[in-house]
Amino acid sequence: MANRRLQSDVSHLSHFICYCQSNFYNERLWVNMKFVLKLLCVSLAVASLAGCTVTNEGSSSPTSETNLTSALTTAGDGLYVTTDAGIYELQTVFPDSANLFYTDVNTKQRIFLCANPNCTHADESCPSYISTPSTMFPPMLLRVGDQLLVVFSEATDSSNPYAMLMNMDGSDRRTVFELSSNQYIQGGFCTTGNDLYFDLYEIGEDGDITYQLWYANFESGICEKVMDLGSGDSHYSLCDCTEDMLCLNYISPEGISYCMYDPQSNIIQEPFYVDNSASGNSLVRDGYLFALNEQNNSVQRISLTDNEEKSATFTVKESFGAPSMRYLFDGNLMITETQMEPDDNSYDMCAYILDFETGDCTEFTLQTPYNNRPVYVLTTIGDLCYVATDYTTYTPVSISEDGTVSNFDYVANIYAFVTKQDYVNSNSSGYQMVDDAFE
Numbered sequence: 001m002a003n004r005r006l007q008s009d010v011s012h013l014s015h016f017i018c019y020c021q022s023n024f025y026n027e028r029l030w031v032n033m034k035f036v037l038k039l040l041c042v043s044l045a046v047a048s049l050a051g052c053t054v055t056n057e058g059s060s061s062p063t064s065e066t067n068l069t070s071a072l073t074t075a076g077d078g079l080y081v082t083t084d085a086g087i088y089e090l091q092t093v094f095p096d097s098a099n100l101f102y103t104d105v106n107t108k109q110r111i112f113l114c115a116n117p118n119c120t121h122a123d124e125s126c127p128s129y130i131s132t133p134s135t136m137f138p139p140m141l142l143r144v145g146d147q148l149l150v151v152f153s154e155a156t157d158s159s160n161p162y163a164m165l166m167n168m169d170g171s172d173r174r175t176v177f178e179l180s181s182n183q184y185i186q187g188g189f190c191t192t193g194n195d196l197y198f199d200l201y202e203i204g205e206d207g208d209i210t211y212q213l214w215y216a217n218f219e220s221g222i223c224e225k226v227m228d229l230g231s232g233d234s235h236y237s238l239c240d241c242t243e244d245m246l247c248l249n250y251i252s253p254e255g256i257s258y259c260m261y262d263p264q265s266n267i268i269q270e271p272f273y274v275d276n277s278a279s280g281n282s283l284v285r286d287g288y289l290f291a292l293n294e295q296n297n298s299v300q301r302i303s304l305t306d307n308e309e310k311s312a313t314f315t316v317k318e319s320f321g322a323p324s325m326r327y328l329f330d331g332n333l334m335i336t337e338t339q340m341e342p343d344d345n346s347y348d349m350c351a352y353i354l355d356f357e358t359g360d361c362t363e364f365t366l367q368t369p370y371n372n373r374p375v376y377v378l379t380t381i382g383d384l385c386y387v388a389t390d391y392t393t394y395t396p397v398s399i400s401e402d403g404t405v406s407n408f409d410y411v412a413n414i415y416a417f418v419t420k421q422d423y424v425n426s427n428s429s430g431y432q433m434v435d436d437a438f439e
Contacts, residue, residue, distance in 0.1 A: 070192045070193055071192065071243035071244070072190050072191070072192055072197075072241040072242065072243055072244060072245070072246070073190065073191060073192075073193075073241065074189065074190055074191075074240060074241060074286075075142040075143060075144055075149065075189035075190060075191040075196060076140075076141065076142040076143055076189065078140030078141060078142065078151070078187060078189075079140075079141065079378070079379075080141070080378055080379040080386070081141055081142065081143040081148060082143075082379045082380070082381055082386075083143075083168075083381075084381070084382075085104065085105060085106070086102055086103050086104045086105050086381075087102070087103045087105070087379060087381065087386055088100060088101070088102055088113070088141060088143075088148060088168075089101050089103075089141065090130070090138050090139060090140075090141045090150070091138065091412070092132075092138050093121070093122075093396055093408065093410045094122050094396070094408055095408070096131065096132055096133045096134070096135075097122075097129060097130060097131055097132055098130045098132050098138045098139060099112055099113075099121055099126075099128045099129055099130070100112070100113035100127075100128040100130065100141075100148075100170055101113060101128070101437070103386070103415065103434055105381050105382075105384065105417065107435075108417065108432055108433065108434050108435060109434065109435045109437075110415060110434050110435065110436045110437055111437045112126070112128040112437055113127060113128040113169065113170045114126050114127050114128040114170075115127075120396075120397065121396075122396075122397075127169065127170035127171060128170055130150060130164075132152070133156065133157075133158060134156040134157050134158065135152065135154060135156055136154065137154075139151055139152045139153070140153060140185075140187070142189055142191075142196075143191075144165070144191045144193060144194065144195075144196060144218070145191070145193035145194055146168060146193075147165050147166060147167060147168065148165070148166050148167070148168060148170075149163055149164070149165050149166075149176075149196070150163065150164045150165075150166070151163045151164075151185060151189075152164070153184065153185035153187075154184065155181040155182075159178075160178050160179055160180060160181045160183075161178070161179040161181075161183060161184065161185055162175055162177060162178040162179065163175070163176050163177050163178075163196075163216070164176070165218060176216065176218050176221070176223070177216045177223035178223075179200065180202070182202055182203045182204070183200050183201070183202045184200055184201055184202075184203075185198060185199075185200045186198070186199040186200055186201060186211075186237055186238070187199075188237060188238030188239055188240075189238075190238065190240075190241040190246055194217065194218055194219055195215065195216060195217040195218060196215070196216045196218075197213065197214070197215055197226070197238065197241075197246060197263065198213075198214055198216070198238065199211065199212065199213050199214070199229060199236075199237050199238040200212055200214060208231060208232075209231060209232065210228060210229075210230070210231045210235075211228070211229035211230050211231065211235040211236065211237065212225050212226075212227070212228055212229055213225070213226045213227050213229055213236075213238065213246075213261075214226060215263075226263070226266070227266065229248075230250075233251070233252065233253060234250075234251065234252040234253070235250070235251060236248040236249065236250050236251075236268070237249055237251065239258075239284040240284040240285065240286075240287065240304065241304075242260070242287060242304050242305050243305075244262070244264075245260040245261060245262055245263075245304075246260070246261045246263060247259075247260055247261075247284055247289075247304055248260075248261050248268065249284070250271070254276070255274055255275055255276040255277075255280065256274075256275040256280050256282060257271035257273065257274045257275070258271060258272060258273045258274075258275075258282075258284065258289055259271045259272060260272065260304070272289075272302065272307060273289055273291065273302055275291055277291075277293070277294075279292075279294065281294070281323075281324070281325065283325055283327065284304070285327035286327060286329075286331065287303065287304050287305060287331075288301050288302065288303055288304065288331055289301070289302040289304065290325055290327075290333060292323060292324075292325055292335075294323060296313070297313055297314050297315070297316055297323070298311055298312065298313045298314070299311065299312055299313075299314065299325065299333060299335070299354060301331065301356050310356040310357075311356070312354040312355070312356050312359050312360075312361065313359075313361065314335045314352050314354055314361045315352060315361055315363070316337060317337055317350050319339060319340055319341060320337040320338060320339055320340060320348075320350055321337060321338065321340045322337065322338045322340070323335050323336070323337050324336050324337075324338075326376065328353065328377050329377060329380045329385065329420060330420070331356055331357075332353065332354055332355050332356060333353070333354045333356075334351055334352070334353055334354075334364065334374065334376075334377075335351065335352045335353075335354060335361075336349055336350070336351045336374060337349065337350050337351070337352075348372065349372075349373055349374060350363070351363070351364040351374040352364060353424055355424075362424060362425075363426075364424075364426055365426040366423070366426045366428055368388070368389065368390045368391070369390050370390055370391060375387050375388070375389060375423075376388070377423065380420070381417075383419055383420055383421075384417045384418065384419060384420070384432075385417065385418050385419070385420055385423045386415065386416075386417060387415070387416055387417075387418055387423070387431075388413035388414060388415055388416075389414050389415070389416050389428075389431060389433075390413075390414045391411055391412060391413055391414060392411075392412060392414055393409055393410065393411050393412070394409075394410045394412055394436075394438035395407050395408065395409055395410070396408055396410055396438065410438070412436065412438065414433075414434075414436075415433075415434040415436070416431040416432055416433045416434055417431075417432040417434065418430045418431050418432065
């Protein structure tokens with residue numbers, strides 16, 4: 001059960017892991033991993049706490065009523081924000097800062113979110129620039145309505161965790177909520193366009209850790225706890241939503257269960273799925289729950305809306321194992337497998353794509369030349385996938401106020417668009433390469 005609990009806590013860090021995966025051997029990966037390791041240490045400490053309790057379902061009352069005025073949607077994974085016309089992202093280029101980038105789907109150009117002529121993008125005079133002093137990793141980027149939300153999920157010497165709202169061009173920035181220094185945002189975000197549901201954990205003076213669901217309304221300025229989600233190794237976390245319900249997973253020594261929560265009635269429903277497997281290999285994305293069964297090499301898919309179930313089987317390649325799921329698009333998955341007996345302290349990976357409508361399992365062969373890993377889908381726009389085909393190093397220049405010139409190595413993805421069908425068919429000739437701002 002300890003493995004299941006650890007995996008469950010690690011699943012809360014999925015946006016950090018995806019960030020590391022999507023940035024290859026970016027120098028920032030090591031900075032991010034330090035924070036991941038810190039949180040893993042906290043998770044292990046949680047598992048050792050004695051006398052932990054969990055709030056009973058529906059026993060906690062919200063401090064204010066929350067009335068949904070429009071449909072709930074996920075606010076994003078913290079890495080990429082997609083619109084009909086392009087993709088926004090936050091990347092660290094210069095020390096103690098991050099920059100907003102925009103990739104236009106029509107022109108296939110990736111630029112700094114800045115129209116200032118001759119701008120170095122290295123200080124706060126640039127609309128793409130965001131100062132991040134003393135942070136261990138870049139802030140998370142989300143979308144709420146027609147605005148961008150930048151979430152700083154850790155406390156630093158100069159600030160507590162907080163969220164900053166801005167227009168899609170980076171203008172009109174304002175802080176919309178600030179938490180306490182002992183509160184840490186988990187990473188689940190759902191919105192109706194003008195408000196936000198998110199979960200966090202709080203470390204008390206005695207070292208006890210409690211989990212909570214919070215609500216923020218950007219018009220009224222309200223930001224407050226809705227309900228307690230448990231403590232220690234028995235707690236809920238926010239993982240997805242339907243139009244009018246939030247999806248929570250409940251983690252305990254007995255396993256992982258998934259249930260729906262009605263924010264208007266403040267009622268947590270009975271679990272619609274319970275994962276009692278030793279590995280606890282399940283995930284929720286895009287309105288579906290996926291559960292992997294290693295015994296029969298299959299994945300079960302359950303719709304959060306109507307509980308419709310579908311399943312698909314996958315191939316286990318000879319000398320490979322440890323299958324893992326990664327969400328793709330349109331309710332389908334990628335299964336990755338790892339070489340069980342690697343040579344020369346390295347290991348290979350293979351990948352398959354599962355189509356739950358047809359039941360097809362298709363071997364996937366697109367790989368990054370540098371490390372021979374699968375080319376992952378970062379996000380999608382319509383029928384196009386946004387992928388990183390490899391990585392390269394740029395050397396941008398920063399000029400300080402006293403005229404000092406500094407060069408920094410920026411390890412960046414080499415981006416491309418590819419149609420979903422070309423991606424499934426592993427057709428590398430279908431890449432529509434993106435012209436980068438640094439080229």
